[in-house]
Amino acid sequence: MTNNPDRVLIFDTTLRDGEQSPGCSMTQPEKLRVARALAELGVDVIEAGFPAASRGDFESVQAVAREVQEPIICGLARCNPEDIDLAARALKDAPRRRIHVFLATSAIHRQYKLNMAQEEILRAAAAGVARARELAEDVEFSPEDASRTELEFLAQVVEVAIASGASTVNIPDTVGYTVPDEFAELFRYLRKNARGIDGIRLSVHCHDDLGMAVANSLTAVVAGARQVECTINGIGERAGNCSLEEVVMALKTRAAFFNVTTGIHTQRLYPTSRLVSSITGMPVPRNKAVVGENAFAHEAGIHQHGMLKHYSTYEILRPEDVGLSRSHLVLGKHSGRHALRERVQALGFELDEAEFNRLFEEFKALADRKKELYDGDIEALVLRAEGSAPGPWTLTELTTEARSSGPARALVVLTHADGRCVEHAASGDGPVDAAFKAIEAATGVRVVLRKFEVKAVSEGEDAQGEARVYVEYNHRTYRGASVSTNIVESGTRAFLEVINRIELAQAGSRARAAAAPPVPAAV
Numbered sequence: 001m002t003n004n005p006d007r008v009l010i011f012d013t014t015l016r017d018g019e020q021s022p023g024c025s026m027t028q029p030e031k032l033r034v035a036r037a038l039a040e041l042g043v044d045v046i047e048a049g050f051p052a053a054s055r056g057d058f059e060s061v062q063a064v065a066r067e068v069q070e071p072i073i074c075g076l077a078r079c080n081p082e083d084i085d086l087a088a089r090a091l092k093d094a095p096r097r098r099i100h101v102f103l104a105t106s107a108i109h110r111q112y113k114l115n116m117a118q119e120e121i122l123r124a125a126a127a128g129v130a131r132a133r134e135l136a137e138d139v140e141f142s143p144e145d146a147s148r149t150e151l152e153f154l155a156q157v158v159e160v161a162i163a164s165g166a167s168t169v170n171i172p173d174t175v176g177y178t179v180p181d182e183f184a185e186l187f188r189y190l191r192k193n194a195r196g197i198d199g200i201r202l203s204v205h206c207h208d209d210l211g212m213a214v215a216n217s218l219t220a221v222v223a224g225a226r227q228v229e230c231t232i233n234g235i236g237e238r239a240g241n242c243s244l245e246e247v248v249m250a251l252k253t254r255a256a257f258f259n260v261t262t263g264i265h266t267q268r269l270y271p272t273s274r275l276v277s278s279i280t281g282m283p284v285p286r287n288k289a290v291v292g293e294n295a296f297a298h299e300a301g302i303h304q305h306g307m308l309k310h311y312s313t314y315e316i317l318r319p320e321d322v323g324l325s326r327s328h329l330v331l332g333k334h335s336g337r338h339a340l341r342e343r344v345q346a347l348g349f350e351l352d353e354a355e356f357n358r359l360f361e362e363f364k365a366l367a368d369r370k371k372e373l374y375d376g377d378i379e380a381l382v383l384r385a386e387g388s389a390p391g392p393w394t395l396t397e398l399t400t401e402a403r404s405s406g407p408a409r410a411l412v413v414l415t416h417a418d419g420r421c422v423e424h425a426a427s428g429d430g431p432v433d434a435a436f437k438a439i440e441a442a443t444g445v446r447v448v449l450r451k452f453e454v455k456a457v458s459e460g461e462d463a464q465g466e467a468r469v470y471v472e473y474n475h476r477t478y479r480g481a482s483v484s485t486n487i488v489e490s491g492t493r494a495f496l497e498v499i500n501r502i503e504l505a506q507a508g509s510r511a512r513a514a515a516a517p518p519v520p521a522a523v
Helices: 028-041 055-067 081-091 107-114 118-135 151-163 180-193 213-222 244-253 266-280 301-309 337-346 353-369 375-387 431-443 487-514
Strands: 009-012 045-049 072-078 097-104 139-144 168-173 201-206 227-230 393-401 408-416 421-428 448-456 465-473 476-484
Touching (some): 009 201, 009 244, 028 045, 028 055, 028 266, 045 055, 055 072, 072 081, 072 118, 081 097, 081 118, 097 118, 097 168, 107 118, 118 139, 118 151, 139 151, 151 168, 151 180, 168 180, 168 213, 168 227, 180 201, 180 213, 201 213, 213 227, 213 244, 227 244, 244 266, 266 375, 337 353, 337 375, 353 375, 408 431, 431 487, 448 487, 465 487, 476 487
Parallel strands (some): 045 072, 097 139, 139 168, 168 201, 201 227
Antiparallel strands (some): 448 465, 465 476
16 A cells, blocks of 8 residues: 555445445345456455444455455454454455444434443544554544544544554544535644644545535545545445545546546446446436446537537546447347457456356347347346356246236246246236246245336347346345346346345355354344
């Protein structure tokens, strides 16, 4: 990690704070895919999770620490010995590791959450940082709800953390309450009044409750912060976190103003955004800055005229800078492996040979059903090829019948990994509903459907439809997604993916229960 004062570290917390966004939970293999993508993106720190939150969190942090080499791998812990020891154990295999300890400091948190006086907070912060420092050279401390903490007391807490061994001090706007001018004054106050602050790295962590997470983070950089904590697509609790792609491109585009750099390979922003969206089931809004579909679209005539003269008339970013291809080359059923591989690389994706072989098979099958394949089609196939994992159930056959009057009917034939073949028919309010009911009857898994969405992923009358299904099962939310030119088939496969996720989760729980517990019961 560089101490260059002109370098801003990018601390990605997609796997920790981002996953806390409702409905965004990820499996361990999905977390590893995201972590590898973040490493390729060039983030400096990956906050892989909160090891004390659950056994699953512990194992996920442990897996990322073992398999992802380049970035610093970070684990979150409260200021208590049990949390800190668990974080250290989860991170022990990481070549570069950091323990991130936090403790609430604002008056409202002290009174209603912790029931602790200021003196107790100071002692707990000192003890927590000191304990973490015994187990790791790299320790970060966060005074939770710093933006609503009295400035004088906040400076005291920061001083204590520094004296106890913190090498990074993060100033979080935990509830998205602050505004840029006020936040800048907070940083200026700390730099002037907290002893030892010049010897550590100041960090910033903002939430977007009032829509100012990126603005507040950039203001903090101007005021001296040299680490920004953020997430891909800005996902996170409530309204989300500071968006990584937005803050990075702001620093790059306005480099002459900010006079700092990052280590991010910006051409990886778009594919990483799409990967996280696909895994979490959180679609990227069309008007999302930097990576949204409309970010480089121009409809107004005067804008189009200017763009034809020179792109800079209405574009301050180039789509190529964020990894978005503007190629209009259309692929079809006569396109070969070489053409497909070139297009995949142009879109910013990298596949191993096994993934590419699966992709090519699906590409050929789709090309037989669709005359022209656009970039959106290729992206959807790539993300499916990257994430394809054998589930216990496979859809062998789907037959549906629907009329304008009367119920629809669906027949599904499913094959299980153990060799069983199950056929079941059901009626429902439309073919999708009938297919869902047939799958429930065939698998014996009953769920509560919470949301069903379909959107086109490419152009034309034969565009593929991407279906997303969200269900509740045993008080947990599961989601599935699939893409097909037939939206009934797409929805059915997405629903079956949900069933597979549920069965795999149950199998994993049984396996963990049978094995010796790797960590104590969740704190």
